[in-house]
Amino acid sequence: MRPLPSLKIILKPRIVHGIKASWNFYNDIPPLNIIASPRDKNWKERVEEEKRVFSVWIRFNPSAPFRNLRLSNTNPRKFLIDVNLGELFKLKRDKWRTVTILIPLNYPRQxxxxxxxxxxxxxxxxxREWTGYKPFCMPPIFRAWWYSFKGKAGIAHFLQAFSFFLSIAGRKTSKQLRL
Structure with missing residues (x-):
């Protein structure tokens, strides 16, 4: 049996405001300290910590297409977030929409x-159109990564993994196809 060829990974930093920027989502998004589900008495503190960690992530990752994370007024298991669909799906113009993030009862373990x-x-x-009708499901590598946090991963961590899913499963732009 022949050995597998070695992979050569080349990281190309993104230029943000004229500065080379890179983001190590595994190490740089701070883990949350409060481990609480929507059923726990500490849920309000967890929500505040989620918002704080999200704002830290956005401050250091200004190119992220997400803004304004907030808890729904009608349901304590729903967060609302403003998403730039133009940035996320490579449209020709910005198009901001509010999208719901649904929290399962056994969050943050799930x-x-x-x-x-x-x-x-x-x-x-x-x-669905962008991903060629592939369902969004966490690949095993992301699931293992999520569970390794033992409840300390939050919405910012999830949105970063979601962004990676879109970059992998999403259709390629014409510029990418020419390479």
Whole structure:
């Protein structure tokens, strides 16, 4: 049996505001300290910590297409987030929409879901088209990564993994196809 060829990984840093930028999502998004599910008495503190960690992530990752994470007024298991669909799906212009993040009862041991079918039809339709109708499911590598946090991963961690999923499963732009 022949040995597998070695992989040569070349990282090309993204230029943000004229500065080389890179983001190590595994190490740089701070883990959350409060481990609480929606059923726990510490849930309000967990929500505040989620917002704080999200704002830190956005401050150091300004190119992320997400803004304004907040808890829904009607349901304590729903977060709302503004998503730049133009940036996320490579449209010609910015198009901001509010999208729902659904929190399972056994969160943070289980990761959340992005997009509520009853309210986020446009987002989910664009997501299905962009990924060639592949369902969004955490690949095993991300699942192992999520579970390694033992409840200390949050919405910012999930959104970063979701962004990676879109870059892998999403269609390639014409510029990428020419390479």
């Amino acid at each position: 990761y959340p879901t992005i997009g509520d079918p009853s309210t986020d039809g446009e987002f989910l339709s664009m997501l």
